[in-house]
Amino acid sequence: xxxxxxxxxxxxxxxxxxxxxxxxxxxxxxxxxxxxxxxxxxxxxxxxxxxxxxxxxxxxxxxxxxxxxxxxxxxxxxxxxxxxxxxxxxxxxxxxxxxxxxxxxxxxxxxx
Amino acid sequence: xxxxxxxxxxxxxxxxxxxxxxxxxxxxxxxxxxxxxxxxxxxxxxxxxxxxxxxxxxxxxxxxxxxxxxxxxxxxxxxxxxxxxxxxxxxxxxxxxxxxxxxxxxxxxxxxx
Numbered sequence: 286x287x288x289x290x291x292x293x294x295x296x297x298x299x300x301x302x303x304x305x306x307x308x309x310x311x312x313x314x315x316x317x318x319x320x321x322x323x324x325x326x327x328x329x330x331x332x333x334x335x336x337x338x339x340x341x342x343x344x345x346x347x348x349x350x351x352x353x354x355x356x357x358x359x360x361x362x363x364x365x366x367x368x369x370x371x372x373x374x375x376x377x378x379x380x381x382x383x384x385x386x387x388x389x390x391x392x393x394x395x396x397x
Numbered sequence: 398x399x400x401x402x403x404x405x406x407x408x409x410x411x412x413x414x415x416x417x418x419x420x421x422x423x424x425x426x427x428x429x430x431x432x433x434x435x436x437x438x439x440x441x442x443x444x445x446x447x448x449x450x451x452x453x454x455x456x457x458x459x460x461x462x463x464x465x466x467x468x469x470x471x472x473x474x475x476x477x478x479x480x481x482x483x484x485x486x487x488x489x490x491x492x493x494x495x496x497x498x499x500x501x502x503x504x505x506x507x508x509x510x
Contacts, residue, residue: 316496317496319498323440326486327503327504328488328501328502328503328504329440329488329501330501331498331499331500334498372439372440376495376496378495378496381447381448381452381495382428382430382445382446382447382452382453382495383428383445383492383495383496384430384442384445384453384455385430385432385440385442385490385499386442387439387440387441388439389438389439390439
């Protein structure tokens with residue numbers, strides 16, 4: 286099983302649509318979880334942290350299910366500017382530091 | 398908003414040459430990282446650095462790689478004898494603590510000829 290697994294997409298949705306991305310991870314000892322977005326040939330940018338209680342930031346909602354080792358991201362009212370690759374990222378604490386393990390990303394294309 | 402800065406933005410080097418990639422992490426951050434992304438592939442962890450020493454390194458980070466924090470602000474990645482397969486985007490990141498989100502610089506594109 287891959288360490289962090291995502292559907293690569295692409296997801297093509299019209300403006301205003303709601304779209305959901307899912308991710309599974311293999312290491313049950315993982316400590317923290319994030320969604321990053323990456324535009325073409327740019328750096329990953331933090332979108333939001335993910336908590337078991339679920340958290341919302343504007344049009345974005347993230348959820349973590351530790352028992353199922355499953356992470357989700359919901360985007361409501363999609364905008365053209367949401368077009369990007371969404372990276373599911375798991376932080377495994379190792380000794381004195383940590384390391385991020387990235388999924389391959391899910392590509393979203395929002396169209397008019 | 399404070400950011401991680403990386404130089405150069407693009408480095409072209411002949412195979413076998415040494416390269417040094419430079420990063421200035423966010424000033425109050427204590428944990429520093431290097432990642433790389435080969436074109437079309439996922440972002441991969443290379444090394445983490447805390448308290449002036451390497452905390453963990455991946456299998457990619459072999460004897461050709463080294464990191465250094467030569468002063469209070471810079472964090473460098475050196476590749477001693479570059480290979481064609483070292484061609485990639487290299488991202489530096491930093492975080493306040495090991496559980497807080499890591500913030501990434503805009504990367505150095507390394508092209509080995």
